[in-house]
Amino acid sequence: MxxxxxxxxxxxxxxxxxxxxxxxxxxxxxxxxxxxxxxxxxxxxxxxxxxxxxxxxxxxxxxxxxxxxxxxxxxxxxxxxxxxxxxxxxxxxxxxxxxxxxxxxxxxxxxxxxxxxxxxxxxxxxxxxxxxxxxxxxxxxxxxxxxxxxxxxxxxxxxxxxxxxxxxxxxxxxEAEYQEEAVEIGQPPLPTAEMIVAGKEVYKQMKCAKCHGPKGKGDGPSAPELEDDNGLPIVPRDFTDASQFVGGSDPRGVYRTFTTGFDGTPMPSFADFLDEEQRWQLVWYVMSLRDDWDLDKTRQMLQVQTAAGGG
Ligand code: HEC
Ligand code: HEC
Known part of the structure; x- marks a missing residue:
């Protein structure tokens, strides 16, 4: 070692x-x-x-x-x-x-x-x-x-x-004494075509497109003006490319990112605006924007993982 x-x-x-x-x-x-x-x-x-x-x-x-x-x-x-x-x-x-x-x-x-x-x-x-x-x-x-x-x-x-x-x-x-607990994130429900349609609506209501763009390519109208807390330009994540995700590209990682936000960047926390059902709808909508997205394969993979006790 x-x-x-x-x-x-x-x-x-x-x-x-x-x-x-x-x-x-x-x-x-x-x-x-x-x-x-x-x-x-x-x-x-x-x-x-x-x-x-x-x-x-x-x-x-x-x-x-x-x-x-x-x-x-x-x-x-x-x-x-x-x-x-x-x-x-x-x-x-x-x-x-x-x-x-x-x-x-x-x-x-x-x-x-x-x-x-x-x-x-x-x-x-x-x-x-x-x-x-x-x-x-x-x-x-x-x-x-x-x-x-x-x-x-x-x-x-x-x-x-x-x-x-x-x-x-x-x-x-x-802050040791009043350190906040981690938010609880359960097992993701199996995605369905209906959930993705519902998620698209949540995406619209929450105005994610303002930054991430209508197709999640990171090219929303606000994108060119965004800066991080160091005053450096920062681009909203392009959802079509999972390899660029830094907060975890799996369903629970995506859930966590928009629930708690990325401090120090314009990516806000949506913890106060979404219930559990809406969050998973949004997760699957964001994930469905990937270039290599395949609903059936994702369902199969998730079923295998759940059976194996993972997630
Ligand atoms: C004000 C602009 C803005 C809005 C509104 C916004 N985002 Fe973001 N988002 C960003 C920026 C900027 C980043 C990139 C942060 C970075 O690179 O550290 C980001 C990153 C992310 C990531 C990170 C992926 C990863 O792990 O790397 C996810 C997921 C995400 N946003 C989802 C959403 C969703 C879903 C919504 C709507 C509910 C939303 N965002 C609304 C600006 C925004
Ligand atoms: C090539 C340069 C480079 C090296 C080497 C590097 N880092 Fe970083 N690190 C960065 C940059 C740049 C950021 C900020 C990235 C951002 O804001 O997206 C960062 C961010 C971080 C963060 C913040 C994560 C968060 O959630 O905000 C941690 C923790 C971290 N680095 C730990 C480490 C540790 C530990 C090492 C050595 C084992 C290391 N880094 C080596 C460049 C580096």
Whole structure:
């Protein structure tokens, strides 16, 4: 386990050196076919690994925190910065040296001192659960190559880095007593053609199209004006491409996203406006906009999963 981390640390270190040289060459020699410099971070992001933890989370001890700090310094510091405020070298060098905005990191890395998170099973404005953080780190925030997936890391390393991140903001101590519970999300009902028609109506009533567009392509009338809390332009998710989903592309992930919203972005929480039935209708309507959508196959898959006790 340790050797693996050393190797990863070395990879990141050599990545940073490459970033520096690329940053300089991009300044002097910009070309249209060049890949954005930060995509190298995605090259060591493996396709294998689990997003949901299989084992228990270890108790948070001084040792685990130290281990988390070590993991952070190896793998996260380049983007999230030494203080965890998001001002890592990849971000800062990009701002300073990369003229072509398309070649910069599209989003500012999360500021862990502020502790405002997108992926939460808890209500808007509250802190996420440890599991939310674990899953976000595992899945990555892959839309537009924001952050690579770390699902290849051993689970203990991921829990350790979660504990370390939580030590970077006072919010975790201050709000410990009144931390909100995760919203309950049940098993998705089997989709039907009628549910999807009903969901289309909910989509209309809630004005999702204002941002996501009438066909969910992310091209609604408000889309060009949207900004995140860092003042960076942000596009509403294109529902036709499930691979870009960062909050989970499965039915329960979609349910959670529009129920709790993405803090720090224009994506609001609709918790107060929808009942349970409407939420599942909306889930299936959003999912039916995918390029590869197939109602019968989805029903079959869900039946198999339910029979196996998953979801
Ligand atoms: C290539 C740069 C990069 C690396 C390396 C990186 N991150 Fe990130 N990370 C980002 C960016 C950019 C965001 C913000 C993405 C967004 O807002 O969509 C982010 C967001 C996050 C979030 C916020 C998720 C949420 O729900 O808001 C967490 C947690 C996180 N990173 C943890 C980590 C950890 C832990 C590591 C190391 C194991 C790491 N990151 C490595 C770029 C990076
Ligand atoms: C004010 C604009 C706005 C409205 C209204 C809006 N969204 Fe969004 N939505 C966004 C933006 C922007 C994002 C992308 C956030 C990001 O990249 O972090 C997003 C992301 C999402 C995602 C994230 C998918 C993922 O996991 O990556 C889902 C699902 C979603 N919206 C569903 C909806 C639904 C359903 C509605 C209506 C009930 C809705 N949105 C209304 C702006 C909006």
């Amino acid at each position: 340790k050797t693996r981390n050393w190797i990863l640390g070395l990879l990141v270190a050599s990545g940073l050196i490459a970033v520096l040289s690329l940053a300089v060459s991009a300044k002097t020699n910009p070309g249209p076919q060049e890949k954005p410099f930060y995509t190298m971070f995605f090259e060591y992001s493996s396709a294998t690994g689990n997003i949901h933890p299989v084992g228990e989370s270890p108790p948070v001890t001084a040792g685990l925190l130290k281990y988390g700090e070590w993991t952070y310094r190896g793998l996260c510091i380049g983007c999230h910065g030494a203080k965890g405020d998001g001002n890592g070298a990849v971000w800062e060098l990009g701002e300073q040296y990369i003229r072509n905005k398309e070649h910069r990191l599209p989003r500012k890395p999360r500021d862990f001192t502020e502790a405002v998170f997108k992926i939460r099973s808890t209500p808007s404005g509250s802190l996420p659960t440890d599991l939310d953080l674990f899953e976000a780190i595992s899945r990555g925030l892959v839309a537009d190559h924001d952050m690579p997936s770390f699902k290849f890391l051993p689970e203990r390393d991921r829990w350790a880095v979660v504990a370390y991140i939580k030590s970077l903001s006072e919010r975790w101590v201050e």
